[in-house]
Amino acid sequence: MLESQPRSQTILVVGGGISGITTAIEAAETGYDVVILEKTPTLGGRVAQLNRYFPKLCHPTCGLEINFQRIRKNPQVTIFTMSTVAAIQGERGDYTVTVRQTPRYVKPNCTACGDCTRAVEMKVKNPFNYDLADMTAAYLPHEMAFPMRYVIAPQLIGTDEAEKVKAACQYNAIDLEEKESTFDLHVGAIVWATGWQPYDAARISPYRYAYLKDVITNVEMERLAAHNGPTHGHILRPSNGQIPRNVALIQCAGSRDHNHLPYCSRICCLASMKHAAYLREQYADVRVDIYYIDIRAHDKLEAFYRKIVNDPRVRMIKSKPAEIRIGAEDEPVVCGENTLTREIYSESYDLVVLATGMQPSYSIHGSLINVKMDDYGFIVPDDDNKGIFSAGVAAGPLDVSMSVQSATAAALKAIQAVY
Amino acid sequence: MTYISPLPTRKYDLSFARWVHRHIDGGDRLAMCMQCGVCSGSCPLGTTMDNGPRKTFMMIRAGMKDEVLQSDTLWNCVSCYNCVVRCPRDVPVAYILHELATVAVREGYAQARTAETNKFVKGFTWSYKIFGRTDERLVSLFYYFQDGFASGLKKLLAFRHIALGFLKVGRLPFGMPHSLRHRRELRKILTAATKIEAQPAKGGR
Numbered sequence: 301m302l303e304s305q306p307r308s309q310t311i312l313v314v315g316g317g318i319s320g321i322t323t324a325i326e327a328a329e330t331g332y333d334v335v336i337l338e339k340t341p342t343l344g345g346r347v348a349q350l351n352r353y354f355p356k357l358c359h360p361t362c363g364l365e366i367n368f369q370r371i372r373k374n375p376q377v378t379i380f381t382m383s384t385v386a387a388i389q390g391e392r393g394d395y396t397v398t399v400r401q402t403p404r405y406v407k408p409n410c411t412a413c414g415d416c417t418r419a420v421e422m423k424v425k426n427p428f429n430y431d432l433a434d435m436t437a438a439y440l441p442h443e444m445a446f447p448m449r450y451v452i453a454p455q456l457i458g459t460d461e462a463e464k465v466k467a468a469c470q471y472n473a474i475d476l477e478e479k480e481s482t483f484d485l486h487v488g489a490i491v492w493a494t495g496w497q498p499y500d501a502a503r504i505s506p507y508r509y510a511y512l513k514d515v516i517t518n519v520e521m522e523r524l525a526a527h528n529g530p531t532h533g534h535i536l537r538p539s540n541g542q543i544p545r546n547v548a549l550i551q552c553a554g555s556r557d558h559n560h561l562p563y564c565s566r567i568c569c570l571a572s573m574k575h576a577a578y579l580r581e582q583y584a585d586v587r588v589d590i591y592y593i594d595i596r597a598h599d600k601l602e603a604f605y606r607k608i609v610n611d612p613r614v615r616m617i618k619s620k621p622a623e624i625r626i627g628a629e630d631e632p633v634v635c636g637e638n639t640l641t642r643e644i645y646s647e648s649y650d651l652v653v654l655a656t657g658m659q660p661s662y663s664i665h666g667s668l669i670n671v672k673m674d675d676y677g678f679i680v681p682d683d684d685n686k687g688i689f690s691a692g693v694a695a696g697p698l699d700v701s702m703s704v705q706s707a708t709a710a711a712l713k714a715i716q717a718v719y
Numbered sequence: 720m721t722y723i724s725p726l727p728t729r730k731y732d733l734s735f736a737r738w739v740h741r742h743i744d745g746g747d748r749l750a751m752c753m754q755c756g757v758c759s760g761s762c763p764l765g766t767t768m769d770n771g772p773r774k775t776f777m778m779i780r781a782g783m784k785d786e787v788l789q790s791d792t793l794w795n796c797v798s799c800y801n802c803v804v805r806c807p808r809d810v811p812v813a814y815i816l817h818e819l820a821t822v823a824v825r826e827g828y829a830q831a832r833t834a835e836t837n838k839f840v841k842g843f844t845w846s847y848k849i850f851g852r853t854d855e856r857l858v859s860l861f862y863y864f865q866d867g868f869a870s871g872l873k874k875l876l877a878f879r880h881i882a883l884g885f886l887k888v889g890r891l892p893f894g895m896p897h898s899l900r901h902r903r904e905l906r907k908i909l910t911a912a913t914k915i916e917a918q919p920a921k922g923g924r
Contacts, residue, residue, distance in 0.1 A: 506761075506805060556753075557807035593755045622760030622805065636760030642774060644765045 306393030309718045310335060311711075312487040314385055317345020318700055319692025320493035321367045322707035327715055328376040335485060337383045340427075341404060342445040343368070345495055349428060349519065351526040351533075353700060354574040355604030360700070361444050368446045381447065386482065388490065388670045392687030392717055397485045403478035405452035410473040412440060412448045419468030420461055424453045429523045430498075432538070433530035438465050443528055452476075488718030489687045491710045492671065492679045496658035496693040499554045499561055506623035507553060507654060512632045513539040515624060515652045517553075518571050525578045535582055537650055539630065544586065544650035547579055548634050550621055551592040555657035563676050565657030565697040569596045572655045573608045580611060588614045589647070591621050591634070619645075624652060658697050687717045723826060727782035735784040743818045745811035752776045758802035758812045768792045772802060772812045775819075785828075793820040794834035838862055848909065851899025856891070 309332060313324045316338030324334040336343070347360045371377050380401060387398040406416075416438035423434035428442050437456040440448070450473075456462050457476060466474045498519045501509035509515045514537050516524070527533040537544050549572040554560035569592070576588045588611075595616075597605035609616055621636040627648050635646040663677025672682035678697075679690035691710035692703035724742070725734040739746040752773075759771035770778065770792045778787050787793075793816050802812035823831035831837055842861030846853045859878075864871030885891040899905055 552755075552807075558809045559805070559807065593753060618756075619760065620755035620757050620807070622757050622801075637756040637765060637771065637773065639754055639756040639759075639773060642759075642771065644760065 306488040306718045308394060308486045308488040309333065310485075310487045311714045311718065312337065312395070312397055312485060312490045313493055313691075314490065315339075315345070315493035315495055315692075315694065316343035316379070316381070317493060317495045317692065318347040318363075318367075319495065319694070319703045319707040319710075320345070320491075321364075321371065322704050323491050323493055323691050323711045323714070324377055325367060325370045325374065326708050326711035328374045329370070330711075330715060331376070332715060332718070333376050333378075335378045335380065335487065337385060337399060338379065338381045339384050340441065341381050341449070341451040342441040342447070343371075343379065343381075344442075344444060344446065346519075347700060348442060348444055349430075349522060349526075351522045351529075351578070352574065354570040355601050357574065357577060364444055364446075368444075371446075379447070385668065388668055391685070393488045395487050395490060395687060397487055397490070399483055399485055401481050401483070403454075403480060404449070405457065405474060405476055405478050406450045407473045407475050408447075408449065409471055410449045410469075411471055412450060413470075414440070414450075415468045415470060416450055416452070416465045416474065419465050420456065422453075422456055422459070422461055424455055429530050430517075430520050432520055432523055437461070489689065489714040491689045491691050491714050492662060492694045493691040493707065493710070494660070494662045494666065494679075494694045496697075497661050497664060499656040499659050501553065501654050501656050504554045504560060504654070504656075507550070507621075508624050508626065508632070509654060512624065512626060512630070512652075513537075514544075514630075514650065515632050515654065518568060518575065518653055518655045521575050521578075521653045525575075525582075535579060535651075542650070543583060544579075545583075546587040546589070546649050547651045547653065548621075548632075548647070548649045549575055549588065549590045549653045549655065550634070551590065551595075551655045552620060553654035553656050555655075556593070561657045561659060561676070563657075563697065564596065566596065567697065567699045568655035568657060570601050570604065570699070572653070573597070573605055575653055576608050576611070576614050580613060586613065589617055589649075590614065591617050591619050591636070593618070593620050617645075658693055660694055662694055687714075689713050689717075724784065724822060726784055730782065732782035733780075735782055735787075736780050739779050739815075739819075743815055743822075745814045746818075748808070748810045749776055749779065749815065751808040752810050753808060755807060757805050757807065758810075761801040761805050762796075763799055763801070764795045764797060768795045772816060775816070776810075787819065788823040788826065788828045789830045791830065791834065792816065793823055794830070794836040796820075838865055841865065846896075848906075849898075850896050851902050851905045852897055854896035857896060 311327050311332055311334045313320045313336045316336050324336050328334045344364050350360045382404055383399050383401040386400045389396045417436050420436050420438045422437040424437050425431045426435040437453040440450050462476055466476055498517055501517045523529040524531050524535045555565050579586045579588055608614055618640050619636045619638050621634045623635050625633040625635055627633040631648050632652045633646055633648050637644050660677045662679055670685055672680055674680045679694050689710045691707040695706055724738045727735050756773050759765050759773045765771055770790050775787055775792050796813055796816045798813055800813055839862045842858040843853055845861055846858045863874040
């Protein structure tokens with residue numbers, strides 16, 4: 301408890317992914333006012349981009365649906381989408397947070413009918429699908445978007461098509477004049493739930509991700525396997541759209557590596573096991589080779605690991621591949637040393653999936669003086685600033701269930717800070 | 720043999736590993752090695768080495784000193800530094816192999832004396848000690864003829880196509896070898912370096 305009463309008992313949650321949503325709901329359901337800031341047009345974050353969860357292979361949409369329902373029913377949660385923190389001033393119990401909101405160009409009376417999408421021809425990159433396919437410049441981020449409201453890409457503004465889109469909206473929900481705005485929030489505690497970004501695979505130069513179309517990352521694999529992804533759930537080679545017959549899954553691509561991310565991201569091993577399961581589920585005759593240094597499947601996850609390695613069409617190769625060469629038909633050729641047999645191998649594959657790690661988003665995009673990071677860029681508790689907390693992957697590399705635990709803990713800490 | 724480094728007497732004797740950790744440049748980073756295999760996989764001569772760097776490092780840890788210092792891995796390194804650049808644990812792989820090769824020579828391991836790379840290095844050293852530069856023609860001749868005239872001639876004939884090729888593109892110059900202007904200064908530096916090398920390292924050998 302504070303010596304004096306806090307000026308504000310509102311809790312600010314930065315980030316609307318699974319950790320941010322959980323922190324917000326847990327705090328709101330105990331009676332506190334909560335504000336969520338989300339950088340993108342929709343809540344859900346990376347979890348919405350996943351196809352399935354390990355180890356039970358259930359769909360993330362299920363948990364998101366429940367959480368969105370809880371938010372909808374709770375009047376104490378306020379959401380600002382397309383908003384970021386520009387500055388923080390003050391101390392525990394009395395923070396002034398400057399928020400910058402970029403325009404969505406679509407008003408709240410949007411019914412998500414989709415007339416605007418049909419009226420526009422301009423294509424823009426689709427970050428939801430990790431740029432694997434383009435989308436129209438007036439779009440719904442994804443079918444589970446919350447708030448369920450369309451967005452107009454800033455590239456469209458000022459073109460002739462913008463007027464066409466405006467005219468196509470029969471509810472007059474499009475406001476092309478909307479400008480970037482800045483406003484202040486008064487809060488008592490701040491929880492950073494800014495999550496992560498996949499490590500840029502192009503930086504691992506020996507793996508030639510930038511040159512070989514059939515070398516993809518694990519997050520791209522999730523989109524290929526998802527029914528609302530660019531291939532409608534069929535895992536196909538990006539180079540020619542054919543079914544892959546042999547696939548390599550490479551662990552620790554840019555992780556546990558002093559040249560890249562020095563730490564273990566904890567999720568990639570199991571994510572790759574899950575990818576092996578996707579492939580075997582879709583194609584009975586596919587061969588899957590998993591290249592690994594060591595498999596980190598903790599306690600309850602070991603059963604899932606056992607299930608995958610006992611599959612006769614899945615081969616485990618103990619080796620960190622040294623490089624991926626370009627084959628005669630532009631196919632990826634994985635080269636390295638099998639550390640159990642000392643055999644130097646070089647094998648061609650139809651598809652190679654790099655299990656890249658998680659890099660904390662804040663360490664890339666954030667630069668506020670009030671936030672303390674560890675050596676790897678994860679946000680840690682600051683003794684000089686006791687009203688600021690972190691949850692989920694912003695605090696450390698965690699899987700979804702551990703992120704939810706971390707978020708619940710952060711909610712309790714935030715409540716104690718403004719109590 | 721004149722051992723300077725300890726010779727392990729039983730299985731999993733760590734005395735040699737500790738010696739490497741202490742006395743080999745970069746040997747302390749060896750403790751970081753996680754046996755991922757990137758070094759051996761990146762090596763352009765990976766298929767011709769008997770053990771490769773990764774296995775060599777594990778053998779050091781297992782106390783297999785004789786096997787390590789007799790292996791041809793130490794001599795097949797071509798110093799491309801792929802392993803050093805790619806090692807996820809910052810182990811200076813090539814540097815460690817080079818220094819182990821020096822240890823093998825110093826302690827008189829047979830493999831070290833007969834290794835072709837070692838013979839070539841002798842020619843290389845001879846050339847820069849005299850001229851302050853390496854003259855490719857003299858280094859090659861030194862290397863060819865150090866085992867006697869007959870074997871030298873044989874080697875020379877075997878490489879004649881390469882020599883002719885070089886001649887054709889004007890890469891085989893005639894005339895005196897280029898030499899350094901301040902050869903005496905260089906000799907002083909080399910003498911000092913030899914003295915430093917002869918000094919017992921910290922902690923004693």
